[in-house]
Amino acid sequence: MASLTLNKIVKRFGSLQVISDVDLSVEKGEFVVFVGPSGCGKSTLLRMIAGLEAISGGELRIGSEVMNDVAPAQRGIAMVFQSYALYPHMSVRKNMAFALETAGLPKPEVEARVNKAAAILQIQNLLDRKPKQLSGGQRQRVAIGRAIVRDPQIFLFDEPLSNLDAELRVQMRVEIAKLHRELGATMIYVTHDQVEAMTMADKIVVLRLGKVEQIGAPLDLYNNPANQFVAGFIGSPKMNFLDATLLSSDETGSVVSLAGQSLRIPRGLAAVHEGRVQLGIRPEHAMLSSGDIALGQMEIVLVEHLGGNTLLYGKLSDGQTLTVQVEDQARLGMGDTVQIFANAARCHLFTGDGRAFAAV
C-alpha cells in the first residue's frame, strides 16, 4: 500500500497534447476514481501510472520514489484490464501464478498465494479451468485475482466492469468496494460511468479533454460542482440548465430572472458578473409543490414511469426544457400542466463560460 503523487503530468502524442498538467495526490489506502466522457484521457492517465505509456512531462511518484522511467513490473502496481487480458492458453491457476513464477518465487509460496487470493475471490473451484470456460463475471474475478497475488502497492482498474451485464456490474461493484475495505489497498479505478464513480470512490477525479475539471469526494462534487461540466456529468438524470439573466450578485447571494420571475439564489461570485447565466437544478430537486422559489408553469411533453419514481419531461412557459423527477408514481400524462418549485439552496448558478457561483 502506498501513496501516489502526480505533479504536472503531461502526455503528448506528437504535437497532440492529450493530458495537460495533471496534479493529483492519492493517499495510502484511498479509492480514487477517474471519471469522464470517452476521450477525456482517463485511461491514458492510468496507463501512464502503470508504465504502459511513457510520461511526456511532469513527475510521477509512488510512495516517495520517482517512477517516471521505471519498468511497469518494478512500480509495485497491478492492473485489471477492461478486456481482462487473461492468458487464454493458461489455466486460471497458471494465470494467477504467472507473475510470481516470473519473479522466481519458490513453488510452495506461489501455491500459497494463489490459493489465498482464490479464497478471497471464491474461485477455488475454477483454478484448473481455462479462461474460455469461464463466464464474464468469473473472468473478472480471475483478473482481479491475478492482481491480488502480486500484493501490489497500488491496484489499477481500467473500466473493469464495462463488459459485464447490468446486474453483474452492480454485484461486482459491491465486491470490489468490499475488497478495497478488506485489503485496505490503494486503488485507482477508471470508469465512464458516474454511478460507479459515486458509489465506489473516496475521491473522484473528473477529467475532460485531458484536464482535471474537479477533484473531490462524491457528495462534494454533487453538492458543489466547480463548473457546469462537472454539474452535468455527476448525477443522473442530468442536471437541468436554464438560461437566465443575472440581475444582481453580491456576497449574500444572487438574483436572476427566469421566464419573467425574479429568483433569489444563495450563491455568489467574487468577481462582478452581469448578463446571461445558467441556472442549474437537478431533476430530483425540482418539485411540484412547496419549494421556496417558483419556476412557473410547465407543460408535460413526456412521462417515464420507473415505478419508484417518475420522470417528467416538459417545457416552461418561455419554452425551455426541464426534467423533473418526482417520488413514487405520479398520475400525470402528456399535455398536463404543473407548477414547478425548487429550494433555492439546492440551485446552482454558472457563468456564461461555465464557472460555478460559490455557495454563500
Add this chain to the structure above:
Amino acid sequence: MVGAAVQRQRAGRFVAMREGYGFLLPWFAGFFGLTLGPALFSLYLSFTKYDLVSDPRWIGMANYVRIATADAKFSQAMHVTFTYVFLAVPLKLAFALSIAMILNKGLRGLPIYRALFYLPSLLGGSVAIAILWREVFSADGLFNQVLAVFGIKGIGWVTTPETALYTLVLLTIWQFGSSMIIFLAGLRQIPQDMYEAASIDGASPRRQFFKITLPLLTPVIFFNAIVQTIDAFKAFTPSFIISEGTGGPVNSTLFYTLYLFQEAFAYFRMGYASALAWVLVMIIGSFTAVSFFMSRYWVHYDE
C-alpha cells in the same frame, strides 16, 4: 388452390436447383475428369505393368512389394526427401517467424518490406530462379566469388554430393514469404493487452515470446507446418533443374518426385511410377493424420 401453389413452389425450387447444378458443372467436370478420374486410374495402374505402348498387365501387389523390398533407389529418394523436409521446413518456418516478428514491430513502410520479402516466394518456385541458383552456387559462381573476397576458396556447391542438397534447402528457406505473411497476420491477432499484462507481470521480452507469443501462435504454426511439409514432400522443380533431371550428383538430390518422374517418363514404367505416387500419398496422408492427432497436445485454440 393450395395444391397449385405448392406445385408452383416446387417447380420454382427445381428450377433454382437446376441452375445451381448448372453453375457447378464446370467444376464437377474438372474435378471428375481431371482430378478424381486420373487419380483412380493411377491407382489401378499401380497394380499393373504398363509402358504406354502395350496394354496394362495386372501384376497385383508386385510393384508395391518391389518398392518395399528391392529398390535401393527408392530408399535413397526417401532418404533425400526426408532429410530435405526435416531440414527445410523447420528452418523456413523459424526464418519466416523471425522476419514476421521484425516486421510486426510497427515499421514505417511495412507494405513495401512485406512485398519485398514476399517476392522470392513468387519467383522462387520458378525454373528461372532454379537456374540462377545453380549459377550462384557453382564452382565459379557468385557465392564463391564472395567467399574469395575473404580468402576462402569455395567448392562447386551444387556439384558436390555432400553439399548439393543443402543448396536446395537454402533455396527453399529463401521462399519464406507466404509463411511470413501468415505469421504476420497471426502476430497481429494477439491482443496487445496480453503483452501489457505480461510486462506488468514482469515478463522479459524473451519470456513474453516463449510464454505468450509462441503458444498463442500455435494454430498458425501448425497450419504453416502442415502446408509447408506437404509442399516439401512434393518438391520437384528445384532438384529437376539444378541436377538437370538426374537427381545427381550421385543421387544426392534425388527427390522422391524426381525419382517418380524418372520412372514414369525416362523409363516409361507407368505402373511402377503410379505405385510410387500412391506410396507418397500414403506417406503425406499419414504424416498429416499424425500431425493432427499430435496437435491437440500443443496447439492452443482460443475461444
